[in-house]
Each structure stands twice: as C-alpha cells, then as structure tokens.
Amino acid sequence: MPKSHTPSTLKPGIPKPSLLKRVESKMFIFAHRKTLVLLDGEYGSVFKGRSLDFDELRAYIPGDEVRDIDWKATARHGAPLVKSYVAVRRQNVLLVTDTGRNMAATAASGETKRDIVVQALGVMGYLAHRHGDAVGLVHGNATVTRTIPARKGEDHLERILREVDQHTNLDGGPSGIAHQLDFVLRHIKQRSLMVVVADEFLPGPETETLLRRLHSRHELIWFTVHDASLASEPGAGETEIPDSIDVADGAFLPALAVRSEAVRAAYATASREREARRQDTYRRLGIAEGNAGSSHEVVPALFALLEQHKTRSQNGGIQARKRQHRAG
Amino acid sequence: MELTYWWILPLAAAAVASSCWRLVRAARKPASVRPVAHRERLTALPEYQQAVRRHRRWLTVATAAGALLLAATATAAARPMDRGTFQPETRNRDITLCLDVSASMGSTDAAIAAVFEKMAKEFNGERIGMVIFDSSAVQLFPLTDDYRYVAEQLETARKAFDGDASGSFFDGTGSGEGSSLIGDGLASCVKSFPGTGNAGRPRLIILATDNYVSGKPIFTLEQAAQLAKAKGIKISALNPGDYDYGEDKTQPGAALRAMAEASGGSYFALDNPDAVPGIVQKVQEGEAGILQRAPQAVISDNPVIPLSVALLAGGVLLLAGWRLES
Numbered sequence: 195m196p197k198s199h200t201p202s203t204l205k206p207g208i209p210k211p212s213l214l215k216r217v218e219s220k221m222f223i224f225a226h227r228k229t230l231v232l233l234d235g236e237y238g239s240v241f242k243g244r245s246l247d248f249d250e251l252r253a254y255i256p257g258d259e260v261r262d263i264d265w266k267a268t269a270r271h272g273a274p275l276v277k278s279y280v281a282v283r284r285q286n287v288l289l290v291t292d293t294g295r296n297m298a299a300t301a302a303s304g305e306t307k308r309d310i311v312v313q314a315l316g317v318m319g320y321l322a323h324r325h326g327d328a329v330g331l332v333h334g335n336a337t338v339t340r341t342i343p344a345r346k347g348e349d350h351l352e353r354i355l356r357e358v359d360q361h362t363n364l365d366g367g368p369s370g371i372a373h374q375l376d377f378v379l380r381h382i383k384q385r386s387l388m389v390v391v392a393d394e395f396l397p398g399p400e401t402e403t404l405l406r407r408l409h410s411r412h413e414l415i416w417f418t419v420h421d422a423s424l425a426s427e428p429g430a431g432e433t434e435i436p437d438s439i440d441v442a443d444g445a446f447l448p449a450l451a452v453r454s455e456a457v458r459a460a461y462a463t464a465s466r467e468r469e470a471r472r473q474d475t476y477r478r479l480g481i482a483e484g485n486a487g488s489s490h491e492v493v494p495a496l497f498a499l500l501e502q503h504k505t506r507s508q509n510g511g512i513q514a515r516k517r518q519h520r521a522g
Numbered sequence: 523m524e525l526t527y528w529w530i531l532p533l534a535a536a537a538v539a540s541s542c543w544r545l546v547r548a549a550r551k552p553a554s555v556r557p558v559a560h561r562e563r564l565t566a567l568p569e570y571q572q573a574v575r576r577h578r579r580w581l582t583v584a585t586a587a588g589a590l591l592l593a594a595t596a597t598a599a600a601r602p603m604d605r606g607t608f609q610p611e612t613r614n615r616d617i618t619l620c621l622d623v624s625a626s627m628g629s630t631d632a633a634i635a636a637v638f639e640k641m642a643k644e645f646n647g648e649r650i651g652m653v654i655f656d657s658s659a660v661q662l663f664p665l666t667d668d669y670r671y672v673a674e675q676l677e678t679a680r681k682a683f684d685g686d687a688s689g690s691f692f693d694g695t696g697s698g699e700g701s702s703l704i705g706d707g708l709a710s711c712v713k714s715f716p717g718t719g720n721a722g723r724p725r726l727i728i729l730a731t732d733n734y735v736s737g738k739p740i741f742t743l744e745q746a747a748q749l750a751k752a753k754g755i756k757i758s759a760l761n762p763g764d765y766d767y768g769e770d771k772t773q774p775g776a777a778l779r780a781m782a783e784a785s786g787g788s789y790f791a792l793d794n795p796d797a798v799p800g801i802v803q804k805v806q807e808g809e810a811g812i813l814q815r816a817p818q819a820v821i822s823d824n825p826v827i828p829l830s831v832a833l834l835a836g837g838v839l840l841l842a843g844w845r846l847e848s
Contacts, residue, residue, distance in 0.1 A: 296559035307559075364557055393559060422556065424564040436554045440561040447561055450846060451574045460569035468563065 213355035214348060217316025221493055233493065236500035237321040251275045261324075286344040286386040287322040287329045288412070289315050289354065290378055293361040294335030294369030295441045296393055302420035302487030307393055308362040310419045312355050313489040314391050317496055319351040322387075330386070332378055333358055336370030339377040344386075364441055369393070372401045379408055388412040394421050396472050397479075405479050415503050416476060417496070420487035425452040425461040482506050523824065526601035534596035577846065584842035587835045594832035604824045607817040615724045616665050618651040620711035622731035623683075623695055624702040630730050630762040632683035633798035639676035641802070642669045651714050652679065655707030657698030657737060661714055700737010707731070708746035708757070715753055725755040726787070728805065732763035733774035747781045756787040758805045760798070764791035 221230065251267050254274035267275045291297075291311055301307040319329045323346070330344030331354045340361070342354055371392045378388065388408065395418070397405055408414050424447065426435050438447040452458065476483040484499025486492045525531070564570050619638060621631045631654075642650065650672050651665035663675050682691035698706065711727050727750065733743070741749070750757055759782040764775035771780065779789040790801045 299557045299559035304556075369559070421560055421563075422558050424558060424561065425570075436556050438558040438561070439555050441557045441559050442561070445561060446555075447558070447564065448574075448577065451570065451577045452564065454569075454573050457564075457567065457569045457573045460567045461564055464563065464567060 212352055213312055213359055214316060214320070214352045217313055217355070218320060220313060220489055221317055221320070230493075233317075233497050233500070234321060234324060236497060236504065237325060250278055252278055285322075285327050286384055287318065287327050288332065288344065288378065288382060288386040288388045289318060289329060289391070290332045290371075290374050290388060291315060291358060291391040292335070292369045292371045292374065292393065292395075293333040293340075293358055293366060294371075295364060295366045296369035297362045297419075298364045298366065299393075299441045300422035300438075301393075302422055303489070304422070305488060306362075307419045307421070308359060310486060310489045310492065311362070311391050312359050313492045314417050314419070314486065314496065315358060315389070316351070316355055317492055318389050319354060323348060323351055327387075329354060330382075331357060332374050332382070333361065334374055334377075335367035336373055337367040339374050341377070341381075368442060371395055372397075372404065375401065375404050375408060379404060379411070382412075386412050388414045389417060390414065391417045391419065393419050394468070394472065396468065397475055402475070402479060405481060409479065409481055413503070414481055415499055416481050416483045417499060418472075418483060418485035420485055423461075423465070425458045428455055428458040428462055480506060523602050524605055525597070526603050526823075528600055530600040531596055534592065534599070538592055580842045580845045584839055584846060587838040587842060591832055591835035591839055594828045594835060598825045598828040598832060602824050602828060604820075604822050606820045606822070608820040609817045614647050614649075615726060616649045616651070616715060617726045617728065618653060618665065618711050618714050620708060620727045620729045620731075621652070621654050621679075622702060622704065622707060622729075623654045623656050623692055624732075624734075626732055626734070626763060627730060628683050628685065629795040630760065630792060630798065632680050633795040634728065634730055634760070634802065635676045635680035635683055637799045637802045639673050639680060642672045642676060645669050645672075652676070653707070653711045653714050654679075654692070654695055655703070655710060656692070656695035657701045657703050657706075658695055659707045659710030660694040661710070664714060665716070698737070700735075700739075702731070702735055703737055703739035704731050704733055704735055705739040705741035705743045705746045708743065709741040709749055712746060712749045712753060712755060715755060717753070719753065725753065726805070727755055727757045728760065728802070729757050729782070730760045730762070731778070732761055733778040734763070735774075743777060743781050747785055750785055755785065757782050757785040758787035759789045760792055760801060761790065762792040762795070 251264055252275065254263060254268075254276045262276045262278070264275050264277045293308075297307045297311055299307055301310050303310075315331075322329045326346060328344035328346045329351055331342040332339065334340050340357070342350075342357060369392075371390070375390070405414070422438075424435075424438065435449050435452060437449045439445065440447065452461070473483065482499055482503035484495040484502070486495040565574075619634060621627065621634060623631060638650065645667070647667065649665040649667050650663075650669075652662040652675065653659050654662055662679060663672065666672060678691070708727070708729060711729070715725055735743075747757065759778045761775055761778055766773040766775035770776065775791060782789040788805065790797075792798065792801070
C-alpha cells in the first residue's frame with residue numbers, strides 16, 4: 195500500500211471532521227467531569243518517578259498553561275500565580291494497535307471495532323497531550339507494520355487517529371498484533387507507556403514471552419475491544435442476529451444456524467471460558483487489562499485500567515522486593 | 523409421453539434462470555450482513571457444526587424439492603399427453619335366427635328367442651335378423667343393430683312361441699304347400715343376408731328345426747346349404763327332435779348334422795329347451811366376429827405423474843421450510 199507512507203492524505207480543500215473532536219465530545223458526554231479529572235490524575239500517576247511535586251508559585255508569564263494557574267493563590271495574591279513543579283519528566287506514550295482486517299469487523303455494541311479503537315487511542319492520546327507527553331503510534335497487520343514517531347500536539351494526535359482510522363478497513367491485511375509487539379520490542383528502546391489496543395486476543399506461548407519482555411522494558415497496559423457476539427445468549431428469545439461474514443475470508447455465517455438453543459448455550463459457555471482464560475493470562479503476566487464493547491464504555495474502562503495498573507505495579511514492586519528478600 | 527405445449531419448458535427454464543440470476547445478484551449486495559472476526563470461536567463448536575449440517579441438509583432437501591416442484595409443475599403446465607394407437611374393434615357379425623315354427627318347435631323357439639332377447643341387450647356392432655318359416659318363410663325383422671327394437675321383437679316372438687300371442691304372429695308362414703319346408707326356410711334365411719357374395723363379415727344362421735319335411739320344398743336342404751356357402755354363411759343347427767336310429771345318413775338328424783358341419787357350423791341335438799342358452803353361448807363364442815379396424819391415433823392428457831410429483835415435492839418443501847425455520 196503506497197499510501198501508507200503518506201499519511202497526510204488529508205486534503206486541505208476538504209475539511210474532514212476532526213477525529214479528535216469526536217473523541218473529546220464523546221468523552222465529555224459519557225463521562226462526568228469528575229471522572230475526567232480523576233482520569234487525569236490516574237494518568238499522571240501511571241509513571242513511576244514522574245514527579246508532580248509542587249515546587250513553588252511564580253508569577254504568570256504569557257504562554258504558561260492556564261491550567262497551571264493556582265486560582266486560590268491568585269485570589270489571595272491579586273495577580274495570577276502559576277504552580278511550577280520539580281522535574282516534570284515528560285514521557286512518551288506509545289500507542290500500539292492492530293489495524294488489520296479484524297478491527298474493521300463489528301464490535302460487541304454493533305459499532306465497528308475501529309471506532310472503539312479510535313476512541314480508546316483518542317482518550318489516551320488526549321490525556322497524554324494534557325500532560326504534555328509525546329505520543330507515538332505503531333500499528334499494522336500481519337504483513338506490514340507502520341509507525342508514527344512520538345511527537346506532541348493536537349495535530350499530531352489527530353494525525354495518529356486518522357492513520358488508524360484510514361488503515362483499518364475490510365480490505366486490509368489479516369490481523370497479527372504479535373507482529374507489532376515484536377516490532378516495538380526490537381525498535382523502540384526508550385521506555386514508554388505502551389498502550390496496546392486490540393480485540394479479544396489470547397496470547398500464545400510465544401506472544402506471552404514477548405509480552406513479558408515488553409512488560410519489563412515498558413509500562414505496558416492492554417486494552418481489549420470486545421468482539422461482536424456470534425450467537426445471542428441462550429434463553430434470550432428470538433433476538434435478531436443478522437447473517438454474518440467473516441472478515442478473514444468472507445465465509446458466510448447464516449444466522450439461522452445459530453438459532454438453536456444448544457448452539458447458543460455452547461457458544462455462551464465457550465465465550466465465558468475464553469474470557470476467563472484471557473483475563474487469567476493477563477493476570478498471570480501482570481499486565482493490566484481493560485476492556486470495552488462500545489465507545490461509550492471506553493472512558494470508565496480506561497479509568498479502571500489505569501487504576502488497576504497503578505495498584506498492580508505497586509503490588510508487583512512489593513512482590514518483587516519480597517522475592518528478592520527471600521532469595522537474599 | 524409427449525408434451526402438448528413443449529415450449530412451456532424452455533420458457534419456465536428461462537424464468538427460473540432469470541429469477542436465480544436476480545437472486546444471486548441481490549445476494550451479492552449484502553443488505554444486513556455484518557462483518558465479524560474470529561468465526562472459529564463459533565464454527566469450531568461441535569454443536570454449531572451439527573446445527574449447520576442439519577441446516578445444510580434441510581436446505582439441500584428444500585432446494586431439491588423446490589426444483590422438483592418447479593420442474594413438475596412446468597411439465598404439468600406443458601400438458602403431458604399419451605399418444606397411443608387404438609385399434610377399434612367391432613363385433614360385426616350378422617346373425618339370422620332361422621326358426622322353424624312348425625307345431626313341434628314351440629318351446630325350443632321360445633328358448634332361443636329368450637336367449638337372444640337377453641343377449642341383444644349386450645350386443646355391440648352385431649346385427650340380428652329373424653326369419654320364421656313353416657311352409658313359407660316370413661322375415662320378422664331384417665338384420666339390424668337397433669337392439670331395443672330387436673329386444674321388443676324377440677319378446678313378442680317369445681310370447682308367441684309360448685302360445686299366448688295374438689293369432690297374427692304366425693301369419694304368412696303357412697301359405698306354401700305342406701309344412702316344415704326346411705330347405706325353403708333356410709334359403710329364405712340365406713336370402714335375408716344382403717348381397718350375393720361373401721361380405722367379409724362373419725355370418726351365422728342359427729337354424730332351429732327338427733328337419734321333418736312334409737311337403738315338397740323348392741330347395742332341398744342341400745341346395746339351401748349351397749346358397750349359404752356361396753354367401754359365406756355358417757349354419758348352426760339346433761334340433762330338438764333328433765330321433766335318428768342307426769347310421770343312416772339320410773335320416774333327418776344326420777342330414778341336418780352333415781349340412782351344418784359342412785357349412786362350418788355346429789349341430790346340437792336338444793333333449794330339452796333348457797339347454798338352449800348354453801348352446802347359444804357356445805355358438806356365440808365360437809364365432810368371434812371381431813373386426814379390427816384401421817388403427818387410430820389417440821391423444822389423451824396424462825398429468826397424473828407430474829402433478830403427483832409436484833404434490834409430493836410441495837409437501838417436502840413445506841416440511842423442509844418448517845424445519846429450517848424452527
């Protein structure tokens with residue numbers, strides 16, 4: 195695909211709706227302001243060693259971020275005062291996602307999985323942007339991996355979202371998130387907050403190894419987009435499930451075949467087992483995993499994910515120390 | 523089996539093909555098909571495979587039944603017909619009842635009349651005529667296939683023979699010289715057949731007489747038999763009074779037998795009028811006068827097979843549809 199290396203297919207003449215704006219509006223509609231603030235805080239505390247330690251108040255200089263103004267102190271003082279922090283280390287956020295054919299398929303909510311991916315990446319990118327972090331992208335499918343180097347700014351974020359949105363379609367290559375993980379392991383040396391967004395991916399033994407190594411090198415969090423259910427829940431009555439086509443090879447799945455209660459029950463059981471196994475795998479690997487079946491669930495899911503990551507890495511640290519202690 | 527409107531079949535085939543083509547084209551533009559990933563999560567389930575197999579099986583059945591239904595109804599619409607050749611048969615025998623009405627013959631004549639009265643109702647194509655004679659012959663009715671009339675006449679005759687008729691029935695049978703002029707009577711019977719030669723129709727005279735001649739006939743029995751032979755007429759003789767004694771060929775019974783057998787007919791000596799029906803039956807059957815006419819082409823609709831198949835296929839289609847829906 196030659197156009198992959200010219201991601202600026204945004205023609206200046208045709209104003210396209212901004213994906214970032216869409217992400218933001220969804221964020222604000224479906225999450226309380228409080229949640230967003232908390233989310234900010236969660237994001238900020240993800241990086242160990244990132245200091246938000248308050249240093250001093252100084253006078254506002256044009257160009258300072260308005261959000262850094264300490265309004266209470268300003269009120270007391272009479273002139274705008276800005277908080278400044280010690281050693282605010284800027285981090286890179288590395289968004290890793292699957293833009294293979296699978297992600298153009300239907301998600302649990304009936305949306306395209308791509309839309310949920312864009313929402314999740316957008317929210318993460320937005321949080322990073324608010325913290326002034328650079329955001330990079332690694333995406334691709336089983337045949338090709340593309341990358342956008344980390345940079346700051348809304349435009350850059352918009353470009354990233356566009357890139358994901360454009361490349362995820364039914365004509366794309368087959369999905370293979372392991373290729374992107376491998377790529378990151380081999381090429382990205384700088385420690386980053388690595389956010390992987392994929393569909394219900396169950397790592398095999400090789401991928402598990404890959405994930406372990408990535409996890410030790412980066413802050414790794416995993417965000418799962420739930421696949422559409424192929425059969426309605428047993429006992430749910432005559433719910434209409436449309437005929438389906440597998441994105442992998444266009445195989446036809448007649449809806450009539452999944453009407454029988456036995457099939458639905460078997461599918462539900464298998465789904466539950468698979469989900470349990472998947473969550474178990476991530477727990478075993480020590481990787482925080484969040485999941486969402488629709489773009490509305492993205493914000494709360496990310497919140498829970500970051501929260502989980504924080505506690506898990508703390509516990510992990512404690513456990514690691516304990517292990518060291520015992521060994522010593 | 524042929525088809526009356528054979529052109530319906532290509533028409534139907536074209537209609538089915540165009541519908542199929544449209545359907546396929548419509549199916550290519552999926553309306554409510556959603557793309558999904560990881561179908562193996564469903565398709566790997568044995569329950570699903572079983573369901574799909576069952577679904578596919580019923581789909582196959584439904585398709586086959588539908589195709590069969592279409593084919594059968596199209597065939598039925600094309601009006602299958604049977605083109606057969608039919609050789610019409612006609613019983614075209616001419617029978618003349620040639621009854622000696624001399625006093626000694628009453629009961630036998632009555633029995634014969636009764637038998638033919640009954641048989642006339644079942645005749646088809648045969649012609650019957652009746653001649654009674656004593657010293658002269660009277661044609662009671664000529665050869666005809668108006669069986670109702672024949673039956674009426676025979677009924678009258680039977681009643682007359684039984685003795686309760688009006689006296690005019692036997693009028694004209696006694697105007698000759700003498701009585702029981704068998705040869706003349708037989709000759710009259712022979713003459714009642716039209717034409718002079720062999721007509722190609724089997725001809726039969728049933729002659730009931732005791733062959734006791736009293737008087738001088740114009741034709742002897744042998745001469746009358748010669749006439750009959752010229753016209754191809756068989757004579758079956760019924761003799762209620764065969765009192766021959768010994769081997770003398772000139773005795774009345776023997777002479778009658780010889781005459782009948784020479785003409786190709788048979789001779790029956792009757793002990794009792796009750797035996798008449800059996801004998802007449804025998805004469806009847808022995809004379810299978812069935813004429814094979816020129817074969818005719820017969821065309822008849824025969825939609826039974828395609829319509830039964832259509833009904834069956836429709837039933838199967840309904841069943842399959844029901845199984846597919848459930």
